[in-house]
Amino acid sequence: MSGDLAFYGFAALTVLSAFYVVFSRNIVHAGFSLLFTLFGVAGLYAMLAADFLAATQVIVYIGGVLVLILFTVMMTRIPRRGAGGRGLDRFVPAGVFALLLFALLYKVITGTPWAEKAPVSADPTTARLGASFLTDFVFPFEFVSLILLAAMIGAAILIRDRRPAADDGAGGAAAPTGEEERS
Amino acid sequence: MNAGLEHFLTVGALLFGLGVFAVLTRRNAVGLLMGVELILNAANLNFAAFARYVEHGIDGQVLAAFVIVLAAAEAAVALAIVLAMFRNFGTVHVDAVDRLRR
Numbered sequence: 452m453s454g455d456l457a458f459y460g461f462a463a464l465t466v467l468s469a470f471y472v473v474f475s476r477n478i479v480h481a482g483f484s485l486l487f488t489l490f491g492v493a494g495l496y497a498m499l500a501a502d503f504l505a506a507t508q509v510i511v512y513i514g515g516v517l518v519l520i521l522f523t524v525m526m527t528r529i530p531r532r533g534a535g536g537r538g539l540d541r542f543v544p545a546g547v548f549a550l551l552l553f554a555l556l557y558k559v560i561t562g563t564p565w566a567e568k569a570p571v572s573a574d575p576t577t578a579r580l581g582a583s584f585l586t587d588f589v590f591p592f593e594f595v596s597l598i599l600l601a602a603m604i605g606a607a608i609l610i611r612d613r614r615p616a617a618d619d620g621a622g623g624a625a626a627p628t629g630e631e632e633r634s
Numbered sequence: 635m636n637a638g639l640e641h642f643l644t645v646g647a648l649l650f651g652l653g654v655f656a657v658l659t660r661r662n663a664v665g666l667l668m669g670v671e672l673i674l675n676a677a678n679l680n681f682a683a684f685a686r687y688v689e690h691g692i693d694g695q696v697l698a699a700f701v702i703v704l705a706a707a708e709a710a711v712a713l714a715i716v717l718a719m720f721r722n723f724g725t726v727h728v729d730a731v732d733r734l735r736r
Contacts, residue, residue: 458637462645469649469672473656478665485668488649492675495642499686501695504678504702511702516671516709523713524664527720545658553651560643567639567687579692580699588696595703602707609714612721 458498465491479528482521489513500573503580642683649676663716663726667709674705 468487475481489512496505584592649672656669678698685694720726 455637458641462641465645466648466652469652472668472672473652473659478662481665481668485671488672489675492649492679495645495679496682498637499642499682501682501685501698504682504695504698507699507702511706512671512675516706519709519713520664520667520671523716527664527716527726541659545655548658549651549655552654553647556647556650557644560640560647565639565687568689576692576695580695583692583696584699587693588700591700595700599703599707602711606710606714609711609718 454498457494461491461494461498464488465495478524479521482517482524485520486513486517489517500576502575503577639683639687642686643680646676646679646683649673649679661727661729663719663728664713666728667712667716670712671705671709674701677701 465488468484468491471484472481472488475484489508493505493508493513496502496508653669653672653674653676656672657666660666660669678701681694681698681701683694685691685698688694716726719731723731725731
């Protein structure tokens with residue numbers, strides 16, 4: 452069936468590019484690979500009849516978060532020092548831990564008798580989603596806008612360049628000593 | 635084989651495992667954030683999948699939308715912190731930023 456083909460296509464796109472995100476040594480390549488992961492997840496949302504989520508995923512994640520990430524990668528790129536950027540000492544335990552975690556999740560997924568209904572109609576859910584936002588979830592909906600405002604102000608304050616203001620000693624002197632300590 | 639609930643959950647579990655692995659092994663702060671994004675996407679995929687296979691379920695999609703919003707806020711603040719870190723320490727390696735420990 453074409454639906455299954457689409458599922459396996461999107462799933463393969465998601466998982467393979469996620470592998471590249473995790474294992475790539477070049478952080479720029481990892482960032483661009485994340486694009487395909489997010490796109491694959493958007494496709495999976497569309498297959499789950501979550502059309503609004505799919506559109507939001509493309510707009511917010513690919514159009515917003517990913518651009519931010521790539522900007523930060525470009526702005527903070529440093530010459531590669533030594534080998535790669537990760538050590539084998541944490542590679543192995545982390546791999547074992549992640550594998551065990553996946554094995555546990557997979558066991559739970561396959562072992563649980565889900566009360567799975569036959570897929571309900573694949574109507575667009577945007578209208579129901581909007582009604583839900585403004586009735587049952589109206590408080591979280593308003594609260595999340597407050598969080599967004601706070602995050603915006605917080606990010607702007609964090610990113611502000613304080614160098615000119617910090618010429619009165621304490622703040623300005625701290626940075627150079629840190630540089631010397633490291634080198 | 636028909637793609638059902640378990641298939642979507644398996645993809646979610648794979649994404650989650652990969653995200654955890656990235657968070658544990660990456661030393662670049664931005665790469666670490668990419669792992670966090672993978673984890674959030676895995677959780678979101680599970681929300682959407684459960685919403686799909688439950689009768690008249692929409693709550694899962696509502697929660698997934700909230701997660702997307704909060705992930706955007708998190709990314710903005712976290713990347714601002716990474717840039718501030720780069721400005722103050724000249725590096726984005728999380729191991730190098732341990733001045734408080736010394």
